[in-house]
Amino acid sequence: MSQKRLRRTFLEAIHSIKDYIDQHPLEIKTIEELIHRTHSQIGINLLHQGFRQLYGARIKEYEIKKRLEAAALLLQQDEMTMQEITTLCGYSSQSSFVRAFKDVHGITPGQWRNQHVPLLFQ
Known part of the structure; x- marks a missing residue:
């Protein structure tokens, strides 16, 4: 070849x-x-x-980034709990998920959800 x-x-x-x-x-x-x-x-x-x-980037770094981008979309949809998203993303503890999410997005998942989920009642 x-x-x-x-x-x-x-x-x-x-x-x-x-x-x-x-x-x-x-x-x-x-x-x-x-x-x-x-x-x-x-x-x-x-x-x-x-x-x-x-x-x-290394493959695992890229995978983690993509996984946490998917988590951000799930947080925006506001249909799953934080614990369900944590588990779905492969994290055994919510604190490690929060730390990883903040490393990628610069804010915590809770802050992300508050900024990206439209308020129903104002």
């Missing part, structure tokens, strides 16, 4: 894995599962290296 074709195959695999994360942000998965679910033909080390070069 030529180097150019090999490079294209790896790039396609990395893009495919990113797309899968984007489409399934609340799904908790290992790197091996990502490779398997996207039918990618790429080694773990090359995937880590290529993903970071292309997207400026």
